[in-house]
Amino acid sequence: MSKMKLALDVVTDLRNLAGSIETLVFALENNQMDSAAPVEKREAKKNKEPKKTTQPQEAKLPTLEDVRAKLAALSQAGKQVQVKELITGFGAKKLSDIQVEKYPELLEEAEKL
Structure with a gap:
C-alpha cells in the first residue's frame, strides 16, 4: 500500500471519528437536558395522559x-x-443533509445493521 493511500485512509478514518464524536456529544447533550429537568416536571410528564x-x-x-x-x-x-x-447511501455527506421524509427509511435500514 502506498504512503498516499495510507494517508487518505487515515484522513477518512479521522473524518468518520469526528462525525461519531459529534453524534455522541449531541446525544449526551440531549440526555443531560432531559435529566436536568426538575423532578416535578418529570413526574408530571410520567403521569400525563397521552394526547389523542x-x-x-x-x-x-x-x-x-x-x-x-x-x-x-x-x-x-x-x-x-x-x-x-x-x-x-442516501446521497448525503452528513446526517443533517438527509431529507426529513427519508428518516423512516433510514431508521429501517439502520435496524438491519
Whole structure:
C-alpha cells in the first residue's frame, strides 16, 4: 500500500471519528437536558395522559434527534463505517443533509445493521 493511500485512509478514518464524536456529544447533550429537568416536571410528564391525535402514529415522522440517537448507538457499538456508508447511501455527506421524509427509511435500514 502506498504512503498516499495510507494517508487518505487515515484522513477518512479521522473524518468518520469526528462525525461519531459529534453524534455522541449531541446525544449526551440531549440526555443531560432531559435529566436536568426538575423532578416535578418529570413526574408530571410520567403521569400525563397521552394526547389523542387525529393522525395515525405511522404518519408521524421521526426527528433528527431520534435518527441521530439511533446512529450514535450503532457507532458506539463499533459500526461507524456502516453508519457512514448508510448516510452516504442516501446521497448525503452528513446526517443533517438527509431529507426529513427519508428518516423512516433510514431508521429501517439502520435496524438491519
